[in-house]
Amino acid sequence: MTKKGLFFTVLALTTGLLFSSCEKEDVLSKPVISGLEVGLNNSKIGYIGDDLHIEAEIVAEGLIDKIEVEIHPEGGDGKEITVIYTKHAGSRNATLHEHIDIPADAVPGEYHLHLTVTDKAGNSTTVEEHVELKVQVAEAL
Structure with missing residues (x-):
């Protein structure tokens, strides 16, 4: 092989390596959470000693790993409630429909609800909603 031929061969290989190593890696978009409903008829009210309805549509290109719901007091008084769901793990699309128990104590x-979806690639998305926890009043007979 001539010096000129060797030069062009090395140039072609080097150029090929440069362009192949600079290709953009596939980046998965973060999960998308839509249509969040909290409380009966989306009232944003939960009753102590009962359960709190929560529903949302989830799309995760990187496949769902876990869904976490955290409810914490806005002003500091009260306990934090955290629930982790994995039953949708491995799904790309899911409808979350759960009823979270609100302890009797x-x-x-005023509380904040955080709904976080984490996909298997480690991407996560969080949506927040205001929730009021009330004492349920017994109906008169």
């Missing part, structure tokens, strides 16, 4: 007041 929960403190009434």
Whole structure:
């Protein structure tokens, strides 16, 4: 092989390596959470000693790993409630429909709800909603 031929061969190989190593890696988009409903008829109210309805549509290109719901007091009084769901793990699309138990000893007041979806690639998305926890009033007979 001539010096000129060797030069062009090395140039072609080097150029090929440069362009192949600079290709953009596939980046999965973060999970998408839509249509969040909290409480009966999306009232954003939960009753102590009862359960709190939560529903949302989830799309995760990187496949769902876990769904976490955290409810914490806005002002500091009260306990934090955390629930992790894995039953949708491995799914790309899911409808989350759950009823979270509100303990009988929960403190009434203003709370924040955080719904976080984490996919198998480690991407996560969080949506927040205001929730009021109330004492359920018994109906008169």
